[in-house]
Amino acid sequence: MRIVFATDLSDASKTAIESRTCLECLANIGVREVHLLTVVPDNVSSGLPGMDIASDARTALAAQRDVFEDAGFEVETHVARGTPHRRINGLAERIDADMIVVGSRGESPLENRLIGGTVRNVARTAVRPLLVERIERTESGPAVKKEHLFRDTLYATDFSANAERAFDFFPQLTGATQRAYLLHVRGREQKDGSDTEADARERLDEMATELRDRMGIEVETNVRTGGVVDEILAEETRVGATTTLLGARGTSRLRRLLLGDTAETVVARGNNNVLLVPPESATPR
Structure with a gap:
């Protein structure tokens, strides 16, 4: 498996990369090749004294590269100029990546470029599965929010085609996932609809049997x-999930917009790691 690991060279990104448990989780799902990418903003001139940003970035990437190589991964480093989410998606397309990984400090949209807006933009436009790894601020500095990335995976579905595509990603987590929690959220207006709670439970039970087998x-x-987002976040807490698996940019036959704006909002509001799987028809933006 080949991944793009996007870093803004901050302490938060360094923390995500240096977590031994997280590196083991990536190895357990078959990641062998890592493309380490940082994006230099266009509005910073490299011609000014002391402002050779691209050169400084390559130097900083070397240390992060060493961490991945020491853990047994094959690594290539990339420094690009431009809009971060476009460069991240562009590299993922060019190398045919299986996954993109970015770090985020959850609800704290701080000044780092891969925090807040960039993560939301990548989530909105990703053309490959995207893992958002949560970093939290502690008294001793940045720390990984939940180290065991895929050990307890919550999958939220509205039974749409895009949700099914996310479900089909589960086998790629073999070796890292020990427990899965399957969730369907019924909007309040569906309480008296033709799709009953019993119908939803039956469909979830069928999916559960497939995963066990x-x-x-x-x-x-x-x-x-x-409310879909509120209930997903509540379920994350209830089951102690370490990653939430969602389809991205889809609409439901049940008339609920779960796998579009909801996926983005879960990324923005939540504190859990999130794995987003885009629809097959997704194209670069």
Whole structure:
């Protein structure tokens, strides 16, 4: 598996890269090749004294490259100029990456370029599966929010085609996922609709059986009613999920916009790691 790991060279990105447990999780799902990318903003001139940004970035990347190589990964480094989310997606397309990984400090949109707006833009436009790894601020400095990236995976579905595509990504997490939690959120207006809670539970049970047979893991299911994002975040807390798996940019036959704006909002509001799987028809932006 080949990934693009986007870094802004901040302490938060350094923390994400240096987490031994997170590196082991990536190795466990078959990641062998890492393309380490940082994006230099266009509005910074490299011609000014002391402002050779590209050269400084390459020097900083060398230390992060050493961490990945010491962990057994093959590594290439890339320094690009331009808009971060466009360069991240562009590299992922060019090398045919299996996944993009970015770091985020969750609800704290601080000054780092891969925090806040850039992460949301990557989430909105990603053409490859995107893993958002949460970093939190502690008294001793930045720390990984939940180290075991895929150990307890919450999958939220509205039963759309894009949600099914995200579900089909589960087997690629074999070796890292021990427990899966399958969730469907029924909007309040669906309480009296033709699609009943019993129907949803039956569909989730079928999916749970498939996962147990294919991956040999523990699987639980749940149906909640309420606001989609609020219920997903509440379920993350209830089950202690380490990563939330969602489809991106899709609409539901149940008339709920779960896998579009909702996925982006979960990334923006949540504190969990998030794995977004784009629809097959996604094109670069």
